[in-house]
Amino acid sequence: MRAIQVKQYVKGPSELTVSELPDPIPAADEYLVAIHASATNFFDLLQIQGKYQLQPPLPWVAGFEFAGTILQTPQATKSRSPRFAVGDRVFGAGQGGYATKTTAKEGFLRPIPQGWDFVDAAGLFVTAPTSYAALVTRADIKRGDYVLVHAAAGGVGLAAVQIAKALGAVVIATASTPAKLDIAKSYGADHVVCYHSSQNHRKAGSPPSPSTPSQPKSSALSTTSSKKPSKPKRNEPSWPDEVLSLTPSRRGVDIVFDPVGLITPSLKCTAWNGRLVVVGFAAGAIEKVAMNRVLLKNVSVTGLHWGQYARHEPQTVETVWRELFKLMESGKFKGTAFKPGIVSEGKGKGEGEGDKASSTPSPSSISKKNDDGKEEVPYVGLNSIPEALRALGARETWGKVVVRVPQDDDAQTPQGVKSKL
Numbered sequence: 001m002r003a004i005q006v007k008q009y010v011k012g013p014s015e016l017t018v019s020e021l022p023d024p025i026p027a028a029d030e031y032l033v034a035i036h037a038s039a040t041n042f043f044d045l046l047q048i049q050g051k052y053q054l055q056p057p058l059p060w061v062a063g064f065e066f067a068g069t070i071l072q073t074p075q076a077t078k079s080r081s082p083r084f085a086v087g088d089r090v091f092g093a094g095q096g097g098y099a100t101k102t103t104a105k106e107g108f109l110r111p112i113p114q115g116w117d118f119v120d121a122a123g124l125f126v127t128a129p130t131s132y133a134a135l136v137t138r139a140d141i142k143r144g145d146y147v148l149v150h151a152a153a154g155g156v157g158l159a160a161v162q163i164a165k166a167l168g169a170v171v172i173a174t175a176s177t178p179a180k181l182d183i184a185k186s187y188g189a190d191h192v193v194c195y196h197s198s199q200n201h202r203k204a205g206s207p208p209s210p211s212t213p214s215q216p217k218s219s220a221l222s223t224t225s226s227k228k229p230s231k232p233k234r235n236e237p238s239w240p241d242e243v244l245s246l247t248p249s250r251r252g253v254d255i256v257f258d259p260v261g262l263i264t265p266s267l268k269c270t271a272w273n274g275r276l277v278v279v280g281f282a283a284g285a286i287e288k289v290a291m292n293r294v295l296l297k298n299v300s301v302t303g304l305h306w307g308q309y310a311r312h313e314p315q316t317v318e319t320v321w322r323e324l325f326k327l328m329e330s331g332k333f334k335g336t337a338f339k340p341g342i343v344s345e346g347k348g349k350g351e352g353e354g355d356k357a358s359s360t361p362s363p364s365s366i367s368k369k370n371d372d373g374k375e376e377v378p379y380v381g382l383n384s385i386p387e388a389l390r391a392l393g394a395r396e397t398w399g400k401v402v403v404r405v406p407q408d409d410d411a412q413t414p415q416g417v418k419s420k421l
């Protein structure tokens with residue numbers, strides 16, 4: 001097989017190379033899978049540098065999320081027969097996703113939902129349940145809740161936007177650029193706010209008004225007095241005030257979904273009884289939160305470590321997937337694979353935002369169709385993984401950055417499809 005093997009830690013993805021390795025040999029309880037698409041994750045960048053909490057002994061094959069077809073099943077035993085057959089289409093996760101083949105135990109594989117392709121399915125296994133568990137299992141989301149999703153155009157963020165909308169919430173999405181805000185809106189966000197430096201940005205065409213909230217809340221919560229907008233102090237971001245203005249009577253949001261490290265400023269726009277979920281630290285720093293604010297606002301700050309649910313609460317893993325499959329089957333949860341042409345070809349356009357669409361980080365000139373007539377992802381072949389990871393780390397992408405992996409991978413050009421991101 002071909003794979004990106006890490007023999008020693010690297011300084012960055014540009015040092016990764018593809019090599020020819022022996023095919024992996026599945027253990028008695030494992031499947032052998034032919035990988036057709038690999039999804040990148042923020043933590044892949046940390047792992048190749050030796051900075052992640054899970055570091056296998058060297059050498060190891062990088063990558064985690066994938067989708068493909070079953071090549072070989074485990075032997076049936078008296079008590080169990082394999083759930084999947086040779087040729088079945090699956091998505092899953094396990095160390096070694098940047099390869100043309102991998103092995104996986106049954107618990108790390110799921111059937112590809114009806115109508116989904118390998119590219120979209122490759123980005124599901126970690127991302128979708130993380131966002132679902134954060135909003136449902138940890139934050140107990142209810143219909144009508146105001147939900148603030150940070151980095152809403154990122155992998156877990158775009159999944160959270162869709163799940164919160166599907167469950168009846170009002171979604172306020174943050175991101176760093178107008179193009180990313182357009183993406184969040186095209187996946188269902190009700191309001192968007194730019195949290196980058198001082199240039200806050202509000203939903204085009206419908207400037208929010210504190211006196212005319214988009215949805216009234218229950219009287220119990222609206223008893224919190226109607227607060228006047230306050231000018232943020234110097235060096236403080238102004239987006240929390242924008243978010244407050246988007247909630248009824250400026251009462252604040254009920255839920256904060258935070259994959260970035262923005263709990264402290266988010267406390268300024270969280271409602272009484274609010275729930276803040278720590279999902280990640282994409283900005284790099286681990287926050288220290290003033291606990292008096294947690295007490296004064298009567299809020300809960302909770303964490304979510306999805307990967308550990310399989311160990312501590314396997315029954316919750318099954319519940320989460322059952323509910324996610326319902327959302328996917330009903331069309332309320334769509335794939336989020338990064339396809340550069342989408343913004344410029346209309347998704348997220350409209351409402352007088354053509355000017356913003358032109359500032360999308362991805363040029364439509366590189367978009368092309370695959371064999372199914374669908375838009376091609378910009379990264380094809382294992383050789384394009386270093387560039388895909390670089391673009392992910394540089395915040396030049398949205399959604400899930402997925403690499404299509406042809407089984408005759410060595411037929412690909414050295415850089416995959418060239419992209420100027």
Ligand SMILES: NC(=O)c1ccc[n+]([C@@H]2O[C@H](COP(=O)([O-])OP(=O)(O)OC[C@H]3O[C@@H](n4cnc5c(N)ncnc54)[C@H](OP(=O)(O)O)[C@@H]3O)[C@@H](O)[C@H]2O)c1
Nearest residue numbers: 042151154155156175176259279280281282283304305306
């Ligand atoms: N808790 C769990 O179980 C779990 C599971 C999966 C992932 N995670 C974590 O969740 C976080 C997000 O993961 P993801 O897969 O959604 O990543 P992603 O697709 O790369 O998205 C991260 C987003 O964070 C924003 N961001 C803000 N400051 C940034 C900075 N300094 N550098 C890079 N990005 C920055 C970017 O959006 P803007 O440009 O719009 O700011 C970017 O799109 C990561 O920390 C990851 O480890 C946690």
